[in-house]
Amino acid sequence: MAAKKEEKTNPKAKLEGLGKEQLKEISLGRSPKFTTLTRTKSNIMYDQKEGYLRLGRNEEERTFLNISQSKRFMQTIAVAAKCHKFVKENLHTTIRGLFYQLKFNLGEDIDENVFDEQAESNPIIEDLEVALNLKREDFNLNANRKGVLAGQLKVLDTFGNEKVEIDCSKMGRSGWQIPSDVDNDIEFVDVKAKYVLVVEKDAMWQRLNEDNFWKKENAIVLTPQGQASRGTRRIIRKFADMGIPVYVFTDSDAWGWYIYWTIKTGSINLAYIGDSVATPEAKFIGVTMSDLDRYDFLNKMTINATEVDLKRASEMMGYEWIKRHKEWVEELTRMLKSKKKLEQDALQGPRLTFVGDYIREKIKKKEFLP
């Protein structure tokens, strides 16, 4: 509980620390300055030991008394001040809401149009996330939500002045919508799951949910509803931190693979918070091109790979975090040769409930791709 509290006061203290640093520089007659890590491609690396994409050590500095940096410096301070205000008020908004608050005024006497477009304020939020080693959610900035889960766990959500308890095994056809922030004022208790199954498509999640798959298997079944949002990536990381195995179930095509690798190794865009959102422990359950050898009927269920699928497959062969796995090279080669792909929905061909049997068998036999 103490740790939890500290986590919550951190953002405010850290933002205040940033302000105090500036004041100190000024009082010493020096130009105030702000330092963060560069997020350009040249400073993004795949950490082979940790197994995810993260930033290198290249720093970027902006000082007030430099004509080419002063506007950006001022913008940085303006964004930090707004975030501090949101945290102090204990109210949430989004990066769009932040943009409009900045557009309205700077909260003080200055009435300059410091931001013309949101494209100017967005990267500054990332600068602050990196510099203070926090996530925007810690600054009370909500990101887009996407993702639903059901399973053997309860959520204690402190919301406003109330604490609600949500039993994720009693959410019927709907499931529990994964929020933007799964760290602050929220706790997961009675987590009894043997594993977490991440299912690419919402439709497939609904199928498994109807079969009570998570109940029979004592699992958590989660769908990112396509590409995983920040909140969904983060909650998967948290489940992995609890020691629960994570299995990912997607289409065998460019989009499905992208979803898997984003969950596993993170992404270029979020490399700056890679440690919070990547789950290198994740394993790929299917569908795979090699399933065509396991299940005869699947051979008539393939569909044509698109140009995008083939282009992406070639590119992926070159990624260092993929090419070191011979199983993946085989998968990709197989698509490139046959120009065919396979969707998870195809498993419903013989009967709707076959999907669950497929997953059970894969897990039982430990037939995963790394």
Added chain:
Amino acid sequence: MAAKKEEKTNPKAKLEGLGKEQLKEISLGRSPKFTTLTRTKSNIMYDQKEGYLRLGRNEEERTFLNISQSKRFMQTIAVAAKCHKFVKENLHTTIRGLFYQLKFNLGEDIDENVFDEQAESNPIIEDLEVALNLKREDFNLNANRKGVLAGQLKVLDTFGNEKVEIDCSKMGRSGWQIPSDVDNDIEFVDVKAKYVLVVEKDAMWQRLNEDNFWKKENAIVLTPQGQASRGTRRIIRKFADMGIPVYVFTDSDAWGWYIYWTIKTGSINLAYIGDSVATPEAKFIGVTMSDLDRYDFLNKMTINATEVDLKRASEMMGYEWIKRHKEWVEELTRMLKSKKKLEQDALQGPRLTFVGDYIREKIKKKEFLP
């Protein structure tokens, strides 16, 4: 409860009726045939009295013993047979799952590749929906889900063999995800809301949810999370059927207006189930271009309208269901002249909680657009 039961057995009985008709024709030595309403643009009309887009009376017939129609006839019967199977099994899938079941086989002895692409099976599902006056959800075909709500109501969701009760006033930051099917095996009880507020953006919903807006106002706050899904349109219609006023709150731009008019008058695509998904009673709460006269600060919060906004605004001036409202013609003209637009997020400019005050004032003064 009896009515509920009948509703549930209808799809099965109706599908069986369709099969029996075919058998009867065959036994009389005639070609079996299938009749539905045409869904081409020429048969879609705006019903001024009802206030929504619906199909006209033009029929389309396909008979087995007509060389140009027999494949399509066979496809229709194949789809109907699969839907009958799903309903009988009491299992749900999607139109994609249906496609793969058809691809696998036709359920009988025939082993023809009757469907090469899903583009062939999709329109046939719509044919059946129209011919049998049902929705695909009644055939156990789930559509994409999108949309969340919170407020003073409870959901009784019969799911598998269990009935779960979900209290939509105790869903914390997440809200209750609106399912694909809000008609079968689901009931809404203790609905105490004075009104339903439909909020375009999920981010804005989160803002209002955090302010406990729905609790203070004794309302239901719902977001379609962009364009409304079938399930979301249907639940809004159901709330209107309960006599609850529906207010829609979107951006003042092409996309926001499109979301509003789709909820209110339905859409070309879903004209064939217009009566189930359109809510002509809905009123537009804002944001409006005329808000620029009401709230001075908004004048510095406008942003440039895009080419798409301007093109759409011109087009909308020509729609018969829009041009008859002078308030809407004024709105559209104002954007076209100023080339500016206004987002709902802009209301967060002065303070994050201003949004709720804005809505309260609009409702109190009944300042709606029709």
